[in-house]
Structure formats: structure tokens, C-alpha cells
Amino acid sequence: MLGHIVHRGLAAGGFVAQHTSVLPALSQRLFASRPSDDKVVSVEVAPFAVHKINAPSRHVETNVGELSEMYKMMYKMRRMEIAADMQYKSKMIRGFCHLYDGQEAVLTGIEAAITKEDSLITSYRDHCHNLTRGGNVANTMAELFGRATGATRGLGGSMHMYNKAQKFYGGNGIVGAQIPLGAGIAFAHKYRKEPNVCVTMYGDGAANQGQKYESMNIAALWEIPCIYVCENNHYGMGTAEWRSAKSPSYYTRGDYIPGIKADGMDVLAVKQVTAYAKQYALEVGPIILELDTYRYHGHSMSDPGSTYHTGFEINFVVLPRNP
């Protein structure tokens, strides 16, 4: 698995040692120092796997300010999802509740590469998307509690959060049904001649849906600026990818559409590949990104995850890659 080649945590001291070209002072002043926040640093990320396209550069430019913001956002996501877990267990949150912990670097990296003029649509695992798109912890939790002050006034619930002002299109409870919507939203950008893309996110489970291939065919024919993001957490609910996909190389499954696979636990790799994909989408057309990640919880709160997430996997594969 590609993602295993380089593992690191942003907060860990190993950050500097594993990468070339990082300023020596970085490790000491990672989150504190304001004056040098905008100082550009270059970080090398793990190699990308590619399909019918050249790989982007492995050297990602960033700065301390950006890293600090990314870390804060990912930390906020993690704390919120753990809080949701606890509130669910104390029966304050009912129904379906799909948590995003483990996958924070995917969304955070994507958001770092696009603007709020670009559209975003995802599946039912959408709490954190509300955070990055104009919402906050309070209105996310209020929605989970079914309150009128929630992101969608208590009408939508966990799987249906949206933000029209910041072009966040939800929040879709039917696995894979958001993919044609995303292509349509991207089409609307092209129709209006806007220099924007739609990031259409789905999981490895949804990657076997027919409507994905249908919409990719149209997107390629019409050269629609759609970035298909497959968040590969390796399980479609409880079924492992190798049991549901003849080819789990999701980045190659667009056939005529180019694809890139990157480490979804590395926020900088995600940022780099998304920026590259946005440029490609605007100039040429659709592209697939497969971001290798892992969810720390079960599929939803009704699924403990313990029947298929093995202890070995968690201890030796997952935890060292914690974003």
C-alpha cells in the first residue's frame, strides 16, 4: 500500500527528520510563532501512484501558518467526532451517525487546495464538511441533537447538512447518489463559465455503484470540471474492499479518466494532489483522486467496527498513520 511508505504526524517531532528542505527552526516553532507564519517551506511527501497522467511534484510548499490552521481544523474535527460518539452513547444523539475521525486529513487537505467558490458534495459522513464550509461545532452538534438551531434546522440530521452560501451541497444518505449530483454541479460551473470545480466525494463502497461510471462517462464527454474523490477507508460498511471490488485500485477505474492515488492520511499530499487536480479539471476535464485513509470508528454508531477492524490493523497499520 502506497500510503505506508512515509508515515508521520504533523505534531510529531519526526516531521522534520523525515523530510528534506524543512527549515531547521520549524520543529521548535510549529504552532507558536506568528511573525514567521507566512515563511514558505517545502515538504516532501510520499510518491503518488498515477493512471494516464503525470504525477504532481512531491515537494509541497506550505508555511507554518497554514500548517497550524490545518492542525487546528483536524483537531477540532477529531474532538467533535469523539464528542458525538460520547453523546450518541449517552443517547442524546439517535438514529444514524457516521463519524469522520481518522479521515480528517482528506477533507482538510482538499479544502487547503480549493476555494469556497469551488463546490463540495459528499456522502452521509458529512459532519466535518459542515465545519469547513461555514458551519461550526455548535450548529453541527445542534443538528445531531435535532434542534432548530442546527445546520439544517433539525430537519436533516447527521446525513443531511448543507451550506448554500459556501457551496456545500450535502450530505447525501444514499450511497453513491451524490456522484451524479456532483457532476451536475460541476456542469453548472462550466455552463456559467466560472473558473471553479466541484469536488465530488464518495467512499470505496460507493465506487462500485453504476451511477458513478454513468456520470464519469458524461463528465468525460462534456469535459466537466469535476474532481472525483474516492476516500478509500478500505471498508464498504463491514465488507472489505477486496471482497467487493475486483480491482481495488480505484484511481484506475475511470478507464479513460486519469487518476492519482495519494496518502489520505497526509494532509500535505492531499493538498498537493487536489491543487494539481483542480488545474487539470479546469483545463481538461474530470479526474479521479483516490485518497488512502482509514476510519477509526465503525461505519456508523450502530456498528462497533470490531468484527472486521482487527487489532493488528489498528495497532500496526492505522495508529502510526494518524493524521
Next chain:
Amino acid sequence: MLAQRQGMRGLVGKAGLKAAVPRPARMAAPARSRVAVQAKRECFMWEALREALDEEMEKDPAVCLIGEDVGHYGGSYKVSLGLHKKFGDLRVLDTPICENSFMGMGIGAAMTGLRPIIEGMNMGFLLLAFNQISNNAGMLHYTSGGQYKTPVVIRGPGGVGKQLGAEHSQRLESYFQSIPGVQLVACSTVHNSKALLKAAIRSDNPVVFFEHVLLYNVKGEVGGRDDVQCLEQAEVVREGTDISIFTYSRMRYVVMQAAAELEKKGYNPEVVDLISLKPFDMGTIAASVRKTRRVLIVEECMKTGGIGASLSAVISESLFDELDHQVLRLSSQDVPTAYAYELEAATIVQPSQVVQMVESAVGPRMALAA
């Protein structure tokens, strides 16, 4: 109203098909006449629908047309003939054959503020897009807490045609009626087809717009550029006092054929074209029931779980004290539509059945002098 009624008998036959139409003149974008009051203009229903698309696309750049063969081919029933030449490939979009996805794309585009008209080449094919129509077109406005609207028009030919077989003879209104948030409209005349389609395109609600496969070549008077009809309003086609016959789409013609027969036999039925299948125009319906105190529903829909079933339930619930007779229904048989001509005819309602049903509900009448 009388003129309309007399015209209808001819429409059931094939008179419209044979009439010569100055086609080239219609194909060109209709130039706005300087003469304000024009003579009554007649055309086929497919031309009236095409005019509605043309005029609304001209008026609003956010309106686009999506579907199979709607562009270069001109639409399977010619409804979008030539529009791609005028509006280009970005606004008249030929899709691959994948109803689920192009429906979803249309709805996604609608969320951003475009107003796509999505054509199902045949209504039966839209079963493949049911999830998108139900969960996204219908429910998104609600689940997003009112943030997003989905102003799509989903239109196409449905109903029992001429020996098209079971899959191409479906009446999907019964499937769609229980989707919360979706509005259902069935057009029936040349005039209302154009006026209603224009209203549907301008509506912010998702509208499923039912055209009938046998009515495209019906000929009749068509309205002008500003003729727009309320989507939620039923139309009293024939005023009467004996019984209220509620019907829609092609069954309107079957009922009017029966009404002519009934008239000769001394009956005076009231005929109401529902037009809005969801929500029902309860104002018009209740006024008619209060007047006649008898109800017959005539539909092409299935008897079980159909439009008639819903309407019958609502009338029984809310107008029970106004009724002198139980609500009657004439619907299609609960079977797949057969290919063979005689069997197909036996599955749908015929005028003679309507006559019979009215006679038995109203009782004997003295025939008019010949």
C-alpha cells in the same frame, strides 16, 4: 367551452394527423407579430410543447434541456426539434442512455440555480432514475432546511399507446404521487400543454410533467407567449348537474366521448380535468361534488394505489356528507399492459364503460327527442 367540446371528438380520431401544417414556418423561431390580436392559431401538441421550450429558453438563460436524443435527433416525439441549432449543445444536451445519472446531474445543476428540463424518452425509463427523483428532487429542499431548491421539470411521454407493450405503456403518476415535495401535472390539450409547461419551467418546485404518447398529434388552438396556466388548478371541461366525472390526460377524451353519448340519453354529467395530480385542486373538486353529489373517477392509472385511489380516499374523507352515492372508479386493470390490440383495449377504460357507470349511478333518464 362548447367549441372545445365539439373539437374533442375529432381529436380522438386521427384527424389531426392528416391535416397539412405549414411546417417550415413553425420550425423557425416564431417572430413576434406586430399585430396584437392574431387570428386563432392551431398546431399539434408536440409543436405547442416545443414552443413552450423555445420561448422559455429564450426568456431565461438558466433554462436548459437534458435527455436522450433531445438535441441533434430532435426528441423522440419531435418536442425539441431544431432547438439545438438555436441554443447550442451546452443548452440542449444529448445524454448517453443512463437515466439515473443524467437525472442526478440535472438535479445537481438545479441546486446551483439552473432550471433544467429533463426528458425521459419514455416515462417508463424514469424508473431507473427513481432514487434521484425521490430523494434528491423531492426531498432536498426539506432536508437542507430550505436552503436549496430543485427547480427541475421532469417530462416525457407516458400512458398506454398503440400496442407498445407493458414496459412502454406505464402510468408512473401512481409511483410518483407519494414522493413528498414533488408536484405532478398532466397536460391534455394543445392549449394547456404549452401554458402548463411554461408555468412548470418557471416554477421553483420540482414538477413531473406528464405528456401522453397518443396526444402529441392532437391538433388544437394554442396560446401566445404570455399564456401561462396555473399548475394547481383543475379545469371544468363540461358543466353539468348529474354526476362529477374527474379525469385527466387522455382519459379526458374518452370521458368526453362518453359525455356526448350520455347527453343524447338525457344525462348532464360534469367533467373535470384534474390537471394537477398532486396536490389535488380541492376547491374545484369540492365545488363540483357539492353541486352533483355523485362522483366517478376515470383514469388510465392502475386501480391499486393509483391517482383515483388517492382522490377517492380524499373525497370520501372530506366530502362524505355531500355524497348521495359511493365514490365510483374506472381504472386500468391491475395487469401488465398486453401487446395484442384487443387485450390492450381491455385493460384500459373505454367510453362505453363510462356511459354504463353513469347510467347505473344516476338512474334512468328520459332520452332527448331525436
